[in-house]
Amino acid sequence: MHPHLKAILFTREDIQKRVSELAIEVSKDYEGKNPLVVGILKGSIMFTVDLLKELTIDAEVDFMDVSSYGTGVSSSGEVRILKDLETKAEGRDILICEDIIDSGNTLLYVKKLLEHRGASSVKIISLLDKPAGRKVEIDGDYIGFEVPDEFVVGYGIDYAERYRHLPYIGIFNQEYLIKD
Numbered sequence: 001m002h003p004h005l006k007a008i009l010f011t012r013e014d015i016q017k018r019v020s021e022l023a024i025e026v027s028k029d030y031e032g033k034n035p036l037v038v039g040i041l042k043g044s045i046m047f048t049v050d051l052l053k054e055l056t057i058d059a060e061v062d063f064m065d066v067s068s069y070g071t072g073v074s075s076s077g078e079v080r081i082l083k084d085l086e087t088k089a090e091g092r093d094i095l096i097c098e099d100i101i102d103s104g105n106t107l108l109y110v111k112k113l114l115e116h117r118g119a120s121s122v123k124i125i126s127l128l129d130k131p132a133g134r135k136v137e138i139d140g141d142y143i144g145f146e147v148p149d150e151f152v153v154g155y156g157i158d159y160a161e162r163y164r165h166l167p168y169i170g171i172f173n174q175e176y177l178i179k180d
């Protein structure tokens with residue numbers, strides 16, 4: 001385990017197993033459709049790629065980069081688009097692919113935006129859900145795991161851009177917070 005973590009929540013194997021289960025569910029629900037999977041950079045990189053590899057339906061992928069955390073551990077509430085989709089959302093069945101739903105600010109913003117652009121349907125898949133963090137009303141349609149009210153990192157998820165490379169997900173030890 002990385003020395004800056006307090007505990008491991010989900011091992012590489014736990015994640016692989018759950019991603020496969022989610023891919024089966026998604027493939028069944030989107031049978032005969034050609035969904036646009038929208039990965040939200042950067043936290044969802046590993047999840048988006050691993051999920052795509054296991055889908056048994058035709059799917060396309062595109063990415064949006066949105067950010068609201070900076071170097072802190074709580075959402076600023078202000079969501080900024082750093083990179084927009086290259087694909088037209090209009091008329092598409094969109095599956096937003098996220099790593100974590102915490103306050104809900106990011107997903108509420110992205111979901112509303114894609115609906116506004118005329119998507120036929122917009123659903124959310126998130127590997128993690130932290131219900132205790134919620135500040136706005138939004139739910140995922142597919143959730144991998146629920147997590148406690150702790151700051152988690154690994155498998156794409158960062159604290160101040162660190163720990164994304166870890167193949168497992170754990171609880172960040174806040175003794176290692178960067179103080180400025």
Ligand SMILES: O=P(O)(O)OC[C@H]1O[C@H](OP(=O)(O)OP(=O)(O)O)[C@H](O)[C@@H]1O
Pocket residue numbers: 040041042043044066067068069070075098099100101102103104105106107157158
């Ligand atoms: O529900 P919320 O409180 O909005 O938090 C969830 C979002 O915050 C994190 O992204 P961040 O803005 O840190 O950017 P990153 O994905 O590049 O790390 C995470 O990857 C989610 O996208």
Ligand code: HPA
Pocket residue numbers: 069100102103150151152153157158159
């Ligand atoms: O628990 C978290 N960890 C890392 N990034 C996050 N963004 C929202 N919640 C979290």
Ligand SMILES: [Mg+2]
Pocket residue numbers: 043069157158159
């Ligand atoms: Mg982040």
